[in-house]
Amino acid sequence: MNCYGHFDDAAREYVITRPDTPWPWINYMGTGDFFSLISNTAGGYCFCRDAKFRRILRYRYNGVPMDAGGRYFYIKDGDTVWNPGWKPCKTPLDLYECRHGMGYTRICGEKGGLRAETLFFVPLEQRCEVHRVKLTNRSDSPKQIQLYAFVEWCLWNASTDMENFQRNLSTGEVEVGPDVLFHKTEYRERRNHYAFYGANRPFDGFDTDREAFLGMYNGFDAPEQVLAGTSANSVAHGWSPVAAERFDLTLAPGASEELIFVLGYVENPAEAKFEAPGVINKAPARAMRDAFATDAQADAAFADLRAYWDDLLGRFSVASDVPELDRTVNIWNQYQCMITFFMSRSASYFESGIGRGMGFRDSNQDLAGIVHLIPDRARQRILDIAATQFPDGGCYHQYQPLTKRGNNDIGGGFGDDPLWLLFGTIAYLKETGDFTILSEPVPFDNVPGSEVTLLEHLKISFRRVATSLGPHGLPLIGRADWNDCLNLNCFSAHPGESFQTYGPSEGPVAESVLIAGMFVKYGNEYADICDAVGDHEEAKRARFETEKMSDAVMKNGWDGEWFLRAYDAEGRKVGSKDCEEGKIYIESNGFCSLAGIGVREGLARKALDSVKERLDTEYGIMLLQPPYTRYHLELGEISSYPPGYKENAGIFCHVNPWVSIAETVIGRGSRAFEIYKKTCPRFLEDKSEIHRTEPYVYSQMVAGKDAPSFGEAKNSWLTGTAAWTFTNISQYILGVYPTLKGLRIDPCIPSDFGDYTVKRIYRGARYIIKIKNPSRVEKGVKSVIVNGEKIDGNVIPPAGVNERVLVEVTMG
Numbered sequence: 013m014n015c016y017g018h019f020d021d022a023a024r025e026y027v028i029t030r031p032d033t034p035w036p037w038i039n040y041m042g043t044g045d046f047f048s049l050i051s052n053t054a055g056g057y058c059f060c061r062d063a064k065f066r067r068i069l070r071y072r073y074n075g076v077p078m079d080a081g082g083r084y085f086y087i088k089d090g091d092t093v094w095n096p097g098w099k100p101c102k103t104p105l106d107l108y109e110c111r112h113g114m115g116y117t118r119i120c121g122e123k124g125g126l127r128a129e130t131l132f133f134v135p136l137e138q139r140c141e142v143h144r145v146k147l148t149n150r151s152d153s154p155k156q157i158q159l160y161a162f163v164e165w166c167l168w169n170a171s172t173d174m175e176n177f178q179r180n181l182s183t184g185e186v187e188v189g190p191d192v193l194f195h196k197t198e199y200r201e202r203r204n205h206y207a208f209y210g211a212n213r214p215f216d217g218f219d220t221d222r223e224a225f226l227g228m229y230n231g232f233d234a235p236e237q238v239l240a241g242t243s244a245n246s247v248a249h250g251w252s253p254v255a256a257e258r259f260d261l262t263l264a265p266g267a268s269e270e271l272i273f274v275l276g277y278v279e280n281p282a283e284a285k286f287e288a289p290g291v292i293n294k295a296p297a298r299a300m301r302d303a304f305a306t307d308a309q310a311d312a313a314f315a316d317l318r319a320y321w322d323d324l325l326g327r328f329s330v331a332s333d334v335p336e337l338d339r340t341v342n343i344w345n346q347y348q349c350m351i352t353f354f355m356s357r358s359a360s361y362f363e364s365g366i367g368r369g370m371g372f373r374d375s376n377q378d379l380a381g382i383v384h385l386i387p388d389r390a391r392q393r394i395l396d397i398a399a400t401q402f403p404d405g406g407c408y409h410q411y412q413p414l415t416k417r418g419n420n421d422i423g424g425g426f427g428d429d430p431l432w433l434l435f436g437t438i439a440y441l442k443e444t445g446d447f448t449i450l451s452e453p454v455p456f457d458n459v460p461g462s463e464v465t466l467l468e469h470l471k472i473s474f475r476r477v478a479t480s481l482g483p484h485g486l487p488l489i490g491r492a493d494w495n496d497c498l499n500l501n502c503f504s505a506h507p508g509e510s511f512q513t514y515g516p517s518e519g520p521v522a523e524s525v526l527i528a529g530m531f532v533k534y535g536n537e538y539a540d541i542c543d544a545v546g547d548h549e550e551a552k553r554a555r556f557e558t559e560k561m562s563d564a565v566m567k568n569g570w571d572g573e574w575f576l577r578a579y580d581a582e583g584r585k586v587g588s589k590d591c592e593e594g595k596i597y598i599e600s601n602g603f604c605s606l607a608g609i610g611v612r613e614g615l616a617r618k619a620l621d622s623v624k625e626r627l628d629t630e631y632g633i634m635l636l637q638p639p640y641t642r643y644h645l646e647l648g649e650i651s652s653y654p655p656g657y658k659e660n661a662g663i664f665c666h667v668n669p670w671v672s673i674a675e676t677v678i679g680r681g682s683r684a685f686e687i688y689k690k691t692c693p694r695f696l697e698d699k700s701e702i703h704r705t706e707p708y709v710y711s712q713m714v715a716g717k718d719a720p721s722f723g724e725a726k727n728s729w730l731t732g733t734a735a736w737t738f739t740n741i742s743q744y745i746l747g748v749y750p751t752l753k754g755l756r757i758d759p760c761i762p763s764d765f766g767d768y769t770v771k772r773i774y775r776g777a778r779y780i781i782k783i784k785n786p787s788r789v790e791k792g793v794k795s796v797i798v799n800g801e802k803i804d805g806n807v808i809p810p811a812g813v814n815e816r817v818l819v820e821v822t823m824g
């Protein structure tokens with residue numbers, strides 16, 4: 013049994029039962045443009061729209077102790093000072109429980125007969141966090157206590173906030189109301205936004221100056237004012253503005269008090285910035301605070317949030333004999349897909365929210381996990397991403413969410429990027445059937461007047477890869493492909509040179525077998541789209557190119573027992589038995605096989621057998637073997653990691669589903685499901701001491717067998733693993749696969765998997781798909797009965813909106 017917590021599936025919550033988890037176990041809140049990260053001890057921060065430029069709360073990454081900064085409630089009860097979430101005081105609690113749910117977190121602590129139940133959530137369509145605190149005196153005697161609510165403000169730009177102290181320490185400004193504290197740094201000049209923290213009753217004392225509240229040399233665990241039960245009523249000028257509010261409460265035995273706080277963000281129009289000279293217009297903040305002033309209002313907002321998630325998660329569910337699978341698919345995997353879609357790789361406990369914008373490649377892949385949930389937002393995202401493409405088919409590798417502009421520091425030149433635009437758009441089309449997206453006008457590099465249709469963007473994406481081939485007829489890799497650390501045109505010999513941007517971006521020699529596999533898979537799907545829109549000539553051309561590519565892979569990308577990974581800038585093999593290190597890689601073997609290359613000839617099977625034999629471990633499949641033990645100038649960052657970590661032979665969870673999918677392509681259901689289970693954190697719950705990250709979400713990477721900490725996960729939450737495992741399990745293993753022409757049912761499962769039911773909304777109709785496997789096969793469909801009538805083949809034609817479609821499938 014795992015000693016840190018358990019799942020509560022009925023509530024869709026993970027329940028953490030002790031605060032000192034092996035690493036902060038966090039949750040996200042927010043569904044629109046205001047987002048929060050919250051740990052199991054209430055640490056974390058929030059931001060509006062952009063985690064770098066509109067950061068509301070200050071957070072100390074890499075802090076000591078870990079996870080410093082958050083929304084802290086302090087309770088002073090006699091001589092004891094404690095926090096419901098244990099941190100920062102770490103006073104031992106009589107009871108502790110944290111429940112991370114869909115877009116909210118509850119933390120409950122009890123000490124000396126006083127129970128504090130807190131609930132944190134971001135209401136739908138609001139730019140604020142709501143904090144509810146209920147205090148109950150469970151003792152026999154009356155209690156006179158002080159409750160403090162505390163947050164520390166970030167000076168908006170999360171990057172300069174940590175660097176530019178000669179300026180920052182003089183800019184902080186606040187305003188104070190009887191029940192709300194306002195943070196207005198820089199509002200006077202270029203900004204039109206401020207933040208506030210308010211309660212639904214006036215406070216008995218306050219502080220807005222950190223030093224006055226904590227004391228110069230104290231940490232969050234020993235605020236001077238809290239220890240004394242007082243407030244300095246300080247007004248911050250420069251230094252570090254905070255919001256600390258004190259409430260003096262008397263609680264009779266058995267009595268409860270409930271307070272509601274709102275931590276909000278406001279943008280004012282230029283003409284309504286001030287209510288008096290130098291005084292910010294507070295009306296919008298007051299309105300936001302007033303919207304959650306009563307229990308009934310807060311209850312209603314919370315119920316709306318729950319309804320939002322109930323509706324979303326009701327769109328795809330499975331009922332099988334494997335509870336770990338059901339809870340993963342029905343709750344946490346889809347939830348993680350949503351969060352990853354919102355954040356890309358920006359803000360987590362491993363991504364600072366400062367360094368990276370939205371990745372072109374990442375964002376396209378994330379679409380696959382949410383397109384069945386929020387198709388309209390997927391549509392907009394595709395158009396935003398496509399608008400960062402260049403006229404020659406290349407793409408900015410990243411763009412900033414605030415401006416939607418491409419990021420010049422990173423630039424372009426990643427050989428795989430154009431194909432991911434095909435991938436994202438195809439996923440959208442197969443799910444929605446909405447071909448109108450293809451005629452949307454989309455500019456290049458966001459330049460007005462340069463618009464062509466999205467279909468044209470797809471065409472140039474395809475062409476770009478089809479025409480950027482190296483000496484073996486395989487795609488040029490450019491700066492890197494999916495594996496950002498295989499930098500074959502980089503040659504960085506000195507520290508400080510970014511592997512991703514150093515050196516020539518477009519070498520004429522280094523080629524990628526992974527991109528070749530992608531080209532075959534998505535090139536063929538692109539051809540299907542061309543057929544669907546009536547451009548049969550282009551479809552023919554595309555299929556001709558993918559055939560040619562397939563041949564090139566079989567001829568020049570096959571190493572005897574597995575697929576090669578690449579050719580370096582001197583035309584030498586990467587990922588070959590002839591290499592001294594890095595003889596076999598996962599990516600090309602997974603992708604070429606799933607694309608169908610060499611399936612008929614038995615090469616795919618051979619490649620997948622080699623993967624199993626050489627790369628598999630109990631925690632998943634490693635990226636390569638043997639690891640690089642020295643730095644290879646010609647390979648770049650991949651060889652900079654110690655053996656077993658990250659791209660250098662770590663278990664990169666993102667690419668494990670590619671192999672699992674490939675196994676379904678050749679019909680090996682047991683093996684496909686075995687791979688699925690190995691990286692699925694639900695099946696690892698008992699190993700939290702080793703695994704360390706949250707057992708309810710995927711992590712990007714688990715240390716491989718060459719690392720001393722084999723099995724230890726890192727980089728949880730924001731990873732393409734979420735979308736790819738969902739795609740794998742829902743479409744390939746459970747076998748409900750959206751096509752341009754309707755849902756295709758083609759499961760590939762272990763023979764003893766048992767019968768199961770998938771419920772799914774597809775193009776507005778509600779499908780109930782019952783799958784029976786009386787002959788215990790791993791793959792193969794004998795009959796499909798739709799609303800009582802047997803159909804030919806296994807593709808169910810789309811039904812009308814709101815129709816209920818009962819599908820009975822018999823495998824065999």
Ligand code: BGC
Binds near residue numbers: 649659
């Ligand atoms: C990481 C990769 C990541 C890349 C680009 C590298 O340091 O290992 O996983 O894709 O940076 O940000």
Ligand code: NOJ
Binds near residue numbers: 371373497659
């Ligand atoms: C993480 C990056 O976000 C992604 O773009 C890349 O494909 C993987 N790492 C593998 O290097």
